[in-house]
Amino acid sequence: xxxxxxLALVRKEARQLLRDPKTKRLMFGAPIIQLLMFGYAVxxxxxxxxxxxxxxxxxxxxxxxxxxxxAGDYFRIVLRSDRSADLGRALDHGDILMGxxxxxxxxxxxxxxxxxxVQLILDGxxxxxxxxxxxxxxxxxxxxxxxxxxxxxxxxxxxxxxxTRAWFNPSLLSRVYNVPAVVGLLLLxxxxxxxxLSVVRERELGTLEQLMVSPVTPGELILGKTIPVAIIxxxxxxxxxxxxxxxxxxxxxGSILALFLAAGLYILTALGLGLFISTISRTQQEAFMTMFLxxxxxxxxxxxxxxxxxxxxxxxxxTLFNPVRWFLELVREVFLKGAGVRDILxxxxxxxxxxxxxxxxxxxxxxxxxx
Amino acid sequence: xxxxxxxxxxxxxxxGFTAVxxxxxxxGTGEIFGFLGPNGAGKTTTLKxxxxxxxxxxxxxxxxxxxxxQQALELRARIGYMSQKFSLYGDLxxxxxxxxxxxxxxVTGERFARRRAWALHMAGIEGQERRLTAELxxxxxxxxxxxxxVLHEPPLLFLDEPTSGVDPMARRAxxxxxxxxxxxxxxxxxxxxxxxxxxxxxxxxxxxxxxxxAQGRPAELRGLMAEPIYSFRTDHAPQAVEALQHAEGVREAxxxxxxxxxxxxxxxxxxxxxxxxxxxxxxxxxxxxxxxPSLEDxxxxxxxxxxxxxxx
Numbered sequence: 001x002x003x004x005x006x007l008a009l010v011r012k013e014a015r016q017l018l019r020d021p022k023t024k025r026l027m028f029g030a031p032i033i034q035l036l037m038f039g040y041a042v043x044x045x046x047x048x049x050x051x052x053x054x055x056x057x058x059x060x061x062x063x064x065x066x067x068x069x070x071a072g073d074y075f076r077i078v079l080r081s082d083r084s085a086d087l088g089r090a091l092d093h094g095d096i097l098m099g100x101x102x103x104x105x106x107x108x109x110x111x112x113x114x115x116x117x118v119q120l121i122l123d124g125x126x127x128x129x130x131x132x133x134x135x136x137x138x139x140x141x142x143x144x145x146x147x148x149x150x151x152x153x154x155x156x157x158x159x160x161x162x163x164t165r166a167w168f169n170p171s172l173l174s175r176v177y178n179v180p181a182v183v184g185l186l187l188l189x190x191x192x193x194x195x196x197l198s199v200v201r202e203r204e205l206g207t208l209e210q211l212m213v214s215p216v217t218p219g220e221l222i223l224g225k226t227i228p229v230a231i232i233x234x235x236x237x238x239x240x241x242x243x244x245x246x247x248x249x250x251x252x253x254g255s256i257l258a259l260f261l262a263a264g265l266y267i268l269t270a271l272g273l274g275l276f277i278s279t280i281s282r283t284q285q286e287a288f289m290t291m292f293l294x295x296x297x298x299x300x301x302x303x304x305x306x307x308x309x310x311x312x313x314x315x316x317x318x319t320l321f322n323p324v325r326w327f328l329e330l331v332r333e334v335f336l337k338g339a340g341v342r343d344i345l346x347x348x349x350x351x352x353x354x355x356x357x358x359x360x361x362x363x364x365x366x367x368x369x370x371x
Numbered sequence: 372x373x374x375x376x377x378x379x380x381x382x383x384x385x386x387g388f389t390a391v392x393x394x395x396x397x398x399g400t401g402e403i404f405g406f407l408g409p410n411g412a413g414k415t416t417t418l419k420x421x422x423x424x425x426x427x428x429x430x431x432x433x434x435x436x437x438x439x440x441q442q443a444l445e446l447r448a449r450i451g452y453m454s455q456k457f458s459l460y461g462d463l464x465x466x467x468x469x470x471x472x473x474x475x476x477x478v479t480g481e482r483f484a485r486r487r488a489w490a491l492h493m494a495g496i497e498g499q500e501r502r503l504t505a506e507l508x509x510x511x512x513x514x515x516x517x518x519x520x521v522l523h524e525p526p527l528l529f530l531d532e533p534t535s536g537v538d539p540m541a542r543r544a545x546x547x548x549x550x551x552x553x554x555x556x557x558x559x560x561x562x563x564x565x566x567x568x569x570x571x572x573x574x575x576x577x578x579x580x581x582x583x584x585a586q587g588r589p590a591e592l593r594g595l596m597a598e599p600i601y602s603f604r605t606d607h608a609p610q611a612v613e614a615l616q617h618a619e620g621v622r623e624a625x626x627x628x629x630x631x632x633x634x635x636x637x638x639x640x641x642x643x644x645x646x647x648x649x650x651x652x653x654x655x656x657x658x659x660x661x662x663x664p665s666l667e668d669x670x671x672x673x674x675x676x677x678x679x680x681x682x683x
Contacts, residue, residue, distance in 0.1 A: 008474020016462050206456025213422050213452040213529075214475040215444055 001223075005216055009224025017194070017228055027194070031186045031236045032243060038182040039248050045174045046132040052079035052087050052096040059107035061148065065118070068144045069100065074136045087121055097123045098133050110148050176251070179244045180335040181304045183237070184327045187263065188270045188298065190236055194229045195274030196291045199366070200281045218366040222359070226271050233267045253338030261341060262330040265351040269323040272358030279365045298324045323354050375400045375527055375558035376421065380430035383416050390416040392581040393430065398560060398574075400526075403553050405572030406562040407666065413581040414562035415455075418531050421560065422452050435527050448476065451520035455532035459516050461505030465496060468504055468519060476523035490518030493548060510541030517548060521557070528552060530561040534568065546571050566667040577670055584673045589666060596664045596672050598622055601642045603631040604658040605649060614652035621645065623671070634668065 017023055051069065055062050069075045075098070079090050087099035099121035109116035120137055122130040202208035211221060241259070244250045252259070277294070281287035300306065301315060302324035308316055319325045326347045333339035333347075341348070376398035383391040391413040398404040406414040419425040421434050423443035432439040435449040459468045469490060473483045491497045494514035496507070504512060513533065521528055530549070534542040546568070553559050553573075561572065569575055570589050577585045577592065585592055605611045608631045615624035615631075620639035625632050633645055646656045664672070 002477070004474055004477055004479060008471050011474070012460065012463065012467070012471045015467055016460065019462050205458075206454060207458050207460060209424060209454060209456070210452065210458035211475070212424060213447055213450065214472075215447045215477075216475055217444070 001217070001220060002215075006220050006223050006227075009216070009221065010227045013198075013225055014228040017232065027190070027232050027236070028239070031190060031240050034186055035179070035182055035240045035243055036247075038185075039175055039179050039244075046129050046136065047073050048076045049074060049098055049129070049133045049136075050078045050096045051075040052081065052090050052099045053077055053102070054081050054084050054087055054099070055102045056082065056084075056104040057102050057106040061107035061110055062102045065102065065106075065141065065144055066100070068140055069137065072136075072140075074133070074140075091121060091123050094123070097126070097129060098137065100137075110145075113149070116145070175248060176336065177332070178304075179248050179250045180331045181302075181328045183240050183244065184266070184302070184324055184331055185299060185304065186240055187233055187237060187267055187327075188324060189295070191229065191233050191267055191270035192274045192277070192291050192295070194232065195225065195271050196277045196281075196287045197284050198225050198229075199275060199278035200284050200287045203282075204284060218363050222275060222363055222366065225275065226268075229271055230267055233271070234264070237263050237267070250335060252335055254334035254343075255340040258339060258341045258344060259331065259334045262327060262334065262344065262348060262351065265348060265355050266323060266327040266330075268355040269351060269358055272355060272362050273323075276358055276362040276365060279362055298322055301325065302328050304328060323351060326351050326354075374398065375402070375435060376404075376560065377433045378421070378430070379432075381417065381420060381427050381432050382429045383413075383420060383425065384428045389581050391420070394578075394581075394583055395430075396576055396583065396586060398558060400558050401553055401556050403549060403559045403561065403571070403573045405569050405575045406560070406578060407564070407566070407569040407575050407670070408578035409564055411580075412578040414564075414578055415531055416581075417578070418529055418560065418562055422450060422529050423447060435525075448523070449525055449527060451523070451525040451528040453516050453520040453528075453530050453533055455535050459504050459512060459519065462503065464501050464503055465491075465507070465515060466500040468515065469522065472519040472522050478523050486522050486524070490515070490522055494518045509537050510544065513537055513541065513545060514548065517545070521552065526556070526558060528557050528559045530559065532562055532564065534563070534565070542568065566665060566670070569666050575666075577673060579670075579674055579677070584677060585669075592666060592669050593664050596669045597637045598634045598664075598672060599637065599640050600662050600664050600668060601633050601635065601645070602627065602660045602662045603633060603645070603649065603656050604629075605631060605654045605656055607654060611649055611652070611654045614649060614654060615645070618645070618648050622675070632662065632668075634672065 017027070053066050053069075055066065066077065070077055079086065079096055081087070084101055087096070087101060090096045091099060099119075101119040101121065103117060103119070106116045106118070118141055120134065120141075122134055124130045199208065202211070216224075237260075241252070245252050273294070274291070277287050277290045281290060301308075301311075301319045301322050303319065304324070308319050308325065311319070330339075330344050330347050330351075333344055337343075374397045376396075378397070379395050381391060381394045382389065394413070394417060406417060408414055416425065420427045421432055421439060423439055423446050426440060434446055437446045437449065439446060460471070463471065466487075469487050470483075473479065473486070478486055491500065494511060494517070496511050496515060499507065499511070504515065507515070517530075517533070534545055537545070542565075549559055549561070549571075561568075563569055572589065574588055575586060575592060576583055585595060587595075603611070608626055608629060611631050612624050612626055615621050615633060618624075620636045620641065621633060622636055623634040633642075635642070635645070642659050642661075646659065649656050
């Protein structure tokens with residue numbers, strides 16, 4: 001390893017990266033825009049569910065139930081009708097996601113303490129939303145029932161009063177859960193984009209050959225290509241973390257050192273992966289396709305959108321080889337659970353092994369293609 | 372003259388295809404040594420083996436005192452290399468390219484300042500230091516690439532078809548630089564498929580299908596051609612070529628400018644007979660002149676002697 005040579009390569013790479021205004025926008029603008037996009041658009045919170053109500057009872061109680069449903073931000077009544085068939089039609093057309101059917105005699109059943117009935121019809125084609133909406137609606141309706149019972153002097157206390165509390169994200173905002181994960185995806189994307197093409201591009205241009213007849217070793221070349229991109233990706237990390245904390249008010253409860261350590265190892269893994277792709281590809285197109293073929297499973301098997309615990313056992317095992325999975329675990333531990341370095345030693349060690357592995361593979365592969 | 376390059380039975384196979392077949396030669400210090408042959412003759416593969424870019428399948432090559440197969444890194448510090456693919460970074464400025472090459476070869480401090488000034492002067496691009504290399508005319512780029520390749524003052528310089536695509540004027544200027552370098556003691560190995568360029572070399576290796584078909588000074592190579600060549604002046608040379616296609620005693624008839632070049636069988640060196648043949652076909656001959664064979668003529672004759680067809 002020769003310092004002059006590495007420095008010459010680092011300077012060259014940095015100059016090339018920073019020269020093109022389009023590349024500069026990609027490196028520093030894209031992560032911010034994507035974080036904002038993910039922060040606002042990717043939300044699994046269910047709000048303003050378009051709802052239809054058929055009230056056959058037309059009493060003060062039945063109207064009070066409708067009011068209770070719309071009191072929060074969860075449901076928005078877009079259809080009122082007195083024929084049950086309208087609910088089915090509106091669901092078919094996708095005008096409403098939930099229908100509430102209040103049968104005749106609702107108020108009198110309540111008053112008599114016979115247990116009144118309300119029907120909920122949900123559009124199950126979006127199972128996530130349906131489940132969440134159903135949860136909200138049943139909770140509201142149960143509370144409404146209890147209130148009514150107390151008001152009429154009936155004792156319905158069954159001895160169990162369930163009170164739930166969600167730790168780490170008390171209001172169960174999906175943004176709090178998603179934004180730190182998006183940081184992981186952005187870093188991966190950026191590191192891969194900036195490295196996957198770098199070696200193969202030089203191979204296509206013929207400049208790689210020129211480098212290889214110089215005394216540069218494969219290790220020096222890889223370092224020369226890695227260091228500038230690592231610095232840029234780290235700046236991106238600072239940008240998106242700042243944005244997450246200051247703009248989205250995501251609590252950063254753990255140690256910043258732990259976060260940077262985790263991110264550093266993760267970035268190295270991603271860079272190594274990108275360089276490996278670049279060294280095994282013969283054309284830039286091939287490198288690009290390989291990158292995308294890898295990116296999709298890496299995201300799906302990361303626990304970003306779909307919880308790992310609900311995957312079939314085989315895929316759960318597969319996620320163990322996915323650096324994204326480990327980083328997401330780390331970043332959520334640090335952001336939300338307030339973890340320090342000592343709490344996350346195992347996933348840190350796993351990422352370190354992965355980083356060393358892909359870098360070793362990239363250098364070995366590089367040496368082989370050139371020797 | 373001590374040998375800067377010694378090559379014995381160098382062979383490179385790609386699967387079942389033999390790109391370079393038991394090639395042996397020596398190059399003396401300060402020589403300009405050319406590899407001449409059509410595309411696919413094995414010139415580039417030979418150069419790649421000599422620069423350590425490609426390991427030989429068998430045989431050995433000692434370049435600048437270093438065994439190519441054993442000490443690739445050692446070798447790289449002692450050679451300069453410039454390839455047909457333009458190898459500077461277009462998105463870097465002239466100065467940044469020079470800086471990069473200096474860094475790669477450990478040319479630093481006062482030595483870099485001196486070599487930088489030399490390279491800029493040699494390439495004739497003083498005052499252009501801050502321009503992007505991509506914006507420079509091709510001839511300038513080529514000279515800058517040469518300057519970068521010899522920034523570390525290597526005793527050996529490899530040029531793989533260095534002047535493809537540049538105009539004759541720029542090519543001439545480029546060769547002036549190569550002569551200067553050789554005069555300063557640099558050994559130059561250059562591959563080309565331009566016959567006129569081959570004439571500039573001190574010594575040449577003619578390659579065809581991976582094998583050496585002849586080597587020597589350009590004049591010696593021309594002497595290898597036993598067949599006499601005559602230039603015929605007629606009014607309609609293209610039609611006259613047709614008329615001689617299968618004529619007895621005529622090895623080859625080809626257009627050369629507005630004239631007709633005819634290679635005769637040495638046993639039947641009878642130009643007047645050819646004049647009669649042309650006259651019979653209705654082409655009056657205004658003049659006949661015996662001409663020196665060009666390297667192209669030699670190449671074609673040698674390949675034909677080997678019983679192969681020339682594929683260019």
